[in-house]
Amino acid sequence: MKCAIILAGGKGTRMKSDKPKVMCEVIFEPMINYVVWAVKEAGIEDICVITGYRHEVVEAHLATLDGDIKTALQEPQLGTGHAVMQARDFISRHYDDDILILNGDGPLMDADTISKSYAYHKGNSNAITLVSAVVENPFSFGRIKRDKNGTLLRIVEEKDATPSEKEIHEINSGTYWFTGKGLLYAINNLSNDNAQKEYYLTDALEVLIRNGDNKGAYICEHSESTLGANDHRQLSDLNTLMRERINDRLMIEVGVDIPCTDGVMIGKDVKIGNSTQILPNTIILGNTEIGEGCVIGPNTYIKDSKIGEGVILDNCKILDSTIEDGVDCGPFVKVRGGSVLKKDVHVGNFVEVKNSIIGEGTKSAHLTYIGDSDVGAGVNFGCGTVTCNYDGKNKTRCKIGDGAFIGCNTNLIAPVEVGEMAYIAAGSTITDDIPKDALSVARAKQVNKEGWVQKKKPYKNMK
Numbered sequence: 001m002k003c004a005i006i007l008a009g010g011k012g013t014r015m016k017s018d019k020p021k022v023m024c025e026v027i028f029e030p031m032i033n034y035v036v037w038a039v040k041e042a043g044i045e046d047i048c049v050i051t052g053y054r055h056e057v058v059e060a061h062l063a064t065l066d067g068d069i070k071t072a073l074q075e076p077q078l079g080t081g082h083a084v085m086q087a088r089d090f091i092s093r094h095y096d097d098d099i100l101i102l103n104g105d106g107p108l109m110d111a112d113t114i115s116k117s118y119a120y121h122k123g124n125s126n127a128i129t130l131v132s133a134v135v136e137n138p139f140s141f142g143r144i145k146r147d148k149n150g151t152l153l154r155i156v157e158e159k160d161a162t163p164s165e166k167e168i169h170e171i172n173s174g175t176y177w178f179t180g181k182g183l184l185y186a187i188n189n190l191s192n193d194n195a196q197k198e199y200y201l202t203d204a205l206e207v208l209i210r211n212g213d214n215k216g217a218y219i220c221e222h223s224e225s226t227l228g229a230n231d232h233r234q235l236s237d238l239n240t241l242m243r244e245r246i247n248d249r250l251m252i253e254v255g256v257d258i259p260c261t262d263g264v265m266i267g268k269d270v271k272i273g274n275s276t277q278i279l280p281n282t283i284i285l286g287n288t289e290i291g292e293g294c295v296i297g298p299n300t301y302i303k304d305s306k307i308g309e310g311v312i313l314d315n316c317k318i319l320d321s322t323i324e325d326g327v328d329c330g331p332f333v334k335v336r337g338g339s340v341l342k343k344d345v346h347v348g349n350f351v352e353v354k355n356s357i358i359g360e361g362t363k364s365a366h367l368t369y370i371g372d373s374d375v376g377a378g379v380n381f382g383c384g385t386v387t388c389n390y391d392g393k394n395k396t397r398c399k400i401g402d403g404a405f406i407g408c409n410t411n412l413i414a415p416v417e418v419g420e421m422a423y424i425a426a427g428s429t430i431t432d433d434i435p436k437d438a439l440s441v442a443r444a445k446q447v448n449k450e451g452w453v454q455k456k457k458p459y460k461n462m463k
């Protein structure tokens with residue numbers, strides 16, 4: 001059986017942030033989420049996370065993720081080896097199993113690397129298998145020391161490394177496979193005799209070598225998978241790499257058209273249909289699904305929404321809503337609060353839709369607010385229509401029947417119902433229901449006073 005321990009107790013001093021480091025975000029998701037997802041994708045369900053600095057924040061967050069994730073508290077935080085010691089009960093229960101250990105601040109670690117390193121670990125009957133990588137810039141990582149024949153000797157931390165050791169380009173990713181038995185032995189024999197007076201998990205390698213156990217290093221095929229973030233500069237790099245990983249997959253495997261990836265940030269679980277075009281500065285997150293043949297962006301933000309086929313979203317913000325096939329939105333449109341825009345709806349510049357159902361083919365071309373409303377099909381909203389849905393205390397709904405015509409600058413004071421095909425004169429303030437097929441005019445009657453200007457001379461310099 002397999003299980004995993006994720007180290008997430010460190011403060012992450014170099015982030016200069018109040019947040020525990022593993023809560024710092026990559027594509028708007030805490031780094032630790034990616035680690036948990038990769039572990040689960042590799043078929044490992046039994047997970048124990050070591051928490052420490054602001055553990056309540058990490059624990060509350062883990063409770064929101066799927067599955068029953070266990071935690072063990074490390075206080076104070078005396079190093080990665082000390083962190084693993086806090087999971088002694090978990091390790092004892094898995095004495096006969098294989099235990100994966102990962103850093104919670106390494107969100108690029110992937111299920112493929114986890115599975116391949118496991119196969120290597122089992123294939124060689126190792127007590128410890130390191131996941132290493134050969135990188136151009138090894139700075140800040142632990143270096144893998146080998147003898148002339150390539151046999152593993154130990155891991156040297158940056159702070160303890162001699163100048164010649166700093167030249168080593170094979171680094172420790174912080175991901176390891178142990179046998180339960182080997183790991184228990186190792187944590188019982190770690191010391192803190194090093195530059196930082198910490199219990200280093202990396203010393204487990206030497207402890208097990210001295211014990212005569214089998215050891216090995218699985219060299220990662222894609223070295224970027226081993227990257228972590230210790231400061232915001234590195235966090236930005238991880239965002240770039242994750243962005244490329246997701247965008248590349250969508251372009252190559254699905255056939256999504258991203259002519260320029262500048263500012264395009266797409267969440268890991270977002271689904272997009274082929275030949276949909278994503279334009280610059282577009283952020284698509286959460287549980288979002290987009291159909292084929294859409295044009296999304298530029299400058300569009302979508303979260304937790306379902307977008308049909310052939311939809312145009314130009315400079316839009318779409319939150320928690322459904323946009324059906326053929327809808328054309330924008331520029332500068334906001335749709336939120338569980339709204340549904342049915343087939344072929346057109347919503348134009350400076351229109352906001354909130355918690356409303358808009359029927360098929362309805363048009364609202366400019367400067368309109370539709371809130372808490374049930375709108376039929378084929379309705380025409382004139383420029384500047386406002387549903388007045390809030391009286392300072394309560395929110396109430398407007399209902400607008402199929403085919404109604406709402407003249408420009410109409411106020412609909414909710415709750416109010418506009419009948420099918422009803423016609424509202426521009427500038428009306430509607431407080432009462434309008435029957436089907438009726439014309440409604442609700443504005444002061446116009447008065448023209450002939451010759452008034454010449455008589456009153458209201459303008460400057462008039463004689």
Ligand code: UD1
Nearest residue numbers: 007008009010077078079080083104105141142172173174
């Ligand atoms: C560690 C490794 C290093 C490796 C690097 C890969 C050690 C001694 N060094 O260094 O060889 O190249 O990861 O990224 O292990 N943590 C705790 N409790 C602690 C200290 C840390 O839970 O007392 C957690 C942190 O929250 C983090 C992880 O362990 O998620 C790694 O800690 P960090 O301080 O970032 O280790 P590195 O210096 O990066």
Ligand code: CA
Nearest residue numbers: 105228229230
């Ligand atoms: Ca680190």
